[in-house]
Amino acid sequence: MITKGLTLKLYETMLLARRFEKRMAELFQEGDIPGAIHLGIGQEAFAVGAVAPLRPDDILLYSHRGFAHCLGKGMSPQEILAEYMGRKAGCSNGQGGVHLANMNLGVAGVSGCQGGNHVIAVGFGLAAKMKGTDQVTACFFGEGTANRGTFLEGVNMAVLYKLPVIFLCENNLYGFSTSWDRAMATPHITARAKGLGLPGKVVDGNDVLAVYQAVKKAVDRARAGEGPFLIEGMTYRWRGHHEKDPGTAYRSAKEVKAWKKKCPILRLKRAIVAKKIAGARALYLLDQKVSQQVEEAIEFCKKSEYPTMGDLKKKIAYYDFKPRTWI
Amino acid sequence: MRHITFAEAIREALMEEMESDPSVFLMGEDIGIYGGARGITKGFIEKFGGPRVLDTPISETGIIGGGVGAALSGLRPVCELMLMGFSAVCFDEIQNMGGKWPFIHGDAGMKVPLVIRGPFGAGDGGVEPHAQCPESFFMHCPGVKIVLPFTPFDAKGLLKTAIRDDHLVLFFEHDRLYATSGAVPEENYYLPFGQAEIIRAGKDATIVAASYMVRPSLEAADQLAKEKIDVEVVNLRTLIPLDEETIFDSLAKTGRLIIVQEAYRTLGYAAEIAALAAEKAFGFLKAPIYRVTAPDYPIPYSIPLKKIYFPSVETIAREVRRAVNYR
Numbered sequence: 001m002i003t004k005g006l007t008l009k010l011y012e013t014m015l016l017a018r019r020f021e022k023r024m025a026e027l028f029q030e031g032d033i034p035g036a037i038h039l040g041i042g043q044e045a046f047a048v049g050a051v052a053p054l055r056p057d058d059i060l061l062y063s064h065r066g067f068a069h070c071l072g073k074g075m076s077p078q079e080i081l082a083e084y085m086g087r088k089a090g091c092s093n094g095q096g097g098v099h100l101a102n103m104n105l106g107v108a109g110v111s112g113c114q115g116g117n118h119v120i121a122v123g124f125g126l127a128a129k130m131k132g133t134d135q136v137t138a139c140f141f142g143e144g145t146a147n148r149g150t151f152l153e154g155v156n157m158a159v160l161y162k163l164p165v166i167f168l169c170e171n172n173l174y175g176f177s178t179s180w181d182r183a184m185a186t187p188h189i190t191a192r193a194k195g196l197g198l199p200g201k202v203v204d205g206n207d208v209l210a211v212y213q214a215v216k217k218a219v220d221r222a223r224a225g226e227g228p229f230l231i232e233g234m235t236y237r238w239r240g241h242h243e244k245d246p247g248t249a250y251r252s253a254k255e256v257k258a259w260k261k262k263c264p265i266l267r268l269k270r271a272i273v274a275k276k277i278a279g280a281r282a283l284y285l286l287d288q289k290v291s292q293q294v295e296e297a298i299e300f301c302k303k304s305e306y307p308t309m310g311d312l313k314k315k316i317a318y319y320d321f322k323p324r325t326w327i
Numbered sequence: 328m329r330h331i332t333f334a335e336a337i338r339e340a341l342m343e344e345m346e347s348d349p350s351v352f353l354m355g356e357d358i359g360i361y362g363g364a365r366g367i368t369k370g371f372i373e374k375f376g377g378p379r380v381l382d383t384p385i386s387e388t389g390i391i392g393g394g395v396g397a398a399l400s401g402l403r404p405v406c407e408l409m410l411m412g413f414s415a416v417c418f419d420e421i422q423n424m425g426g427k428w429p430f431i432h433g434d435a436g437m438k439v440p441l442v443i444r445g446p447f448g449a450g451d452g453g454v455e456p457h458a459q460c461p462e463s464f465f466m467h468c469p470g471v472k473i474v475l476p477f478t479p480f481d482a483k484g485l486l487k488t489a490i491r492d493d494h495l496v497l498f499f500e501h502d503r504l505y506a507t508s509g510a511v512p513e514e515n516y517y518l519p520f521g522q523a524e525i526i527r528a529g530k531d532a533t534i535v536a537a538s539y540m541v542r543p544s545l546e547a548a549d550q551l552a553k554e555k556i557d558v559e560v561v562n563l564r565t566l567i568p569l570d571e572e573t574i575f576d577s578l579a580k581t582g583r584l585i586i587v588q589e590a591y592r593t594l595g596y597a598a599e600i601a602a603l604a605a606e607k608a609f610g611f612l613k614a615p616i617y618r619v620t621a622p623d624y625p626i627p628y629s630i631p632l633k634k635i636y637f638p639s640v641e642t643i644a645r646e647v648r649r650a651v652n653y654r
Contacts, residue, residue: 123396
């Protein structure tokens with residue numbers, strides 16, 4: 001049962017992610033963010049719906065398109081954006097960049113080489129089991145990285161040891177430019193997971209309520225000690241792989257347009273209005289509120305200081321092994 | 328003082344640290360019921376139970392990735408690789424995850440207290456890739472410590488320190504050393520990292536070596552003593568952190584440096600120590616720095632060829648003479 005309050009919360013978080021990421025794209029174009037950014041516009045429902053059933057102490061390993069996930073877990077737009085802008089106020093003092101983490105909120109990070117999450121998740125699951133906590137680990141990944149050997153090793157071990165790990169596949173049909181059918185001989189990750197003894201379910205990844213319900217069940221099941229579960233959400237990224245890729249070389253405008261019609265946010269908005277959970281005016285004000293929140297974050301981050309060598313020194317204390325140097 | 332073998336020293340270190348700290352646990356292939364490919368953990372599963380002595384599938388990325396995740400969760404895993412040469416399979420997990428996760432995610436207090444231990448080096452009849460010495464690869468990985476014990480005393484004291492260390496430690500056990508015996512105190516002790524041992528004092532030349540290579544170095548020193556060449560031998564114990572003080576104090580005294588390394592020649596620890604010597608102790612050198620290493624091709628299987636391939640008492644002695652007779 002999804003309450004009206006939860007429905008509105010899911011809507012607000014998706015909208016925040018959308019507004020945030022749209023502005024990230026602009027900031028990237030304007031040169032405020034160096035390097036590369038991978039936006040998940042169009043995929044917000046799966047991220048937000050799957051993170052919502054988690055407790056604050058549950059572990060989140062997001063994929064590289066992880067803004068909605070981190071916002072959903074409670075990270076602030078400021079600490080995320082400041083990190084991407086390399087500012088001191090970032091969650092890693094502007095020194096880590098695209099890897100967001102906040103262990104107070106259970107956000108543990110992401111493997112730089114995609115597909116590494118599968119095996120890191122095993123460790124978090126083992127630790128929860130050994131320490132006797134009932135923490136659940138949420139391991140997000142794209143369908144493309146289910147082709148890595150780490151998927152087999154991680155899933156096999158999670159099933160074997162009955163670990164409290166939820167595998168959350170964001171199947172957006174493309175790994176960078178490679179469509180799923182050019183990378184896999186079977187269409188669904190659940191099919192290969194079944195062979196490893198990992199039960200799973202395919203859901204409409206653009207239906208946030210369906211995602212929430214399916215993942216909630218899987219989380220409760222894992223927390224009760226019944227082992228891992230896979231939810232595979234079918235979705236689509238509207239933008240390119242990253243912001244230097246227009247995303248047009250490997251897919252048709254028609255295909256992109258068709259998926260934009262399935263916008264997860266618009267879909268929930270219509271349902272909210274139809275079910276009279278909130279009126280159009282209230283939703284307009286909510287949009288104003290989250291947009292304002294994003295603008296405030298941007299203003300804050302642009303004024304925020306860059307880290308100094310002194311800040312770096314604090315951080316690299318872990319890397320100073322204090323060798324006995326000579327002269 | 329009592330004498331025990333190198334293998335027994337490792338067993339004792341693991342046993343004592345597991346007894347004193349419930350967050351220490353072991354995972355690896357065949358370590359439980361079978362007791363480990365080298366028999367190090369025989370009887371451990373009976374004493375500590377399955378969860379703390381975890382038999383794993385053949386899944387090196389799962390074992391080490393799992394170890395990193397568990398370490399990030401606050402446990403102290405000790406992962407056994409059946410052979411340290413298998414570290415090639417889990418290089419991402421060691422280098423990018425274990426070494427860098429605390430930096431790139433940078434959440435305050437993140438650390439990776441993980442030990443990866445196992446046999447390496449050319450034992451009897453060993454062949455590629457099993458018999459290789461991969462230790463120097465990891466000198467290029469920030470956040471990773473590298474330990475190569477030579478004596479049973481080193482092995483126990485350094486492994487106990489490794490388990491209590493808050494970093495990823497790679498612990499290399501040479502296959503030819505397991506059966507060797509040496510004095511090991513009954514009392515609890517820990518050997519600090521980054522402190523090499525002058526295992527033989529001398530004034531004419533300094534031989535620096537690690538792990539099993541210390542033995543032919545000592546034998547070469549004995550042989551050279553008959554020729555009135557008085558050689559000092561440094562047992563490195565740890566490559567990262569490196570004890571420059573002991574190495575270059577010795578070099579300042581003798582003026583001649585010979586570095587012995589079982590691994591391939593190019594870019595090994597011998598090259599790094601030679602570079603440091605050239606930078607820091609140039610004025611003390613009475614002769615060029617000579618490296619005694621394996622050549623840059625894979626290890627041959629045939630025993631007569633293998634004898635030519637690896638550094639030997641003869642080749643080490645030859646290079647020392649070359650340094651002493653320079654000019």
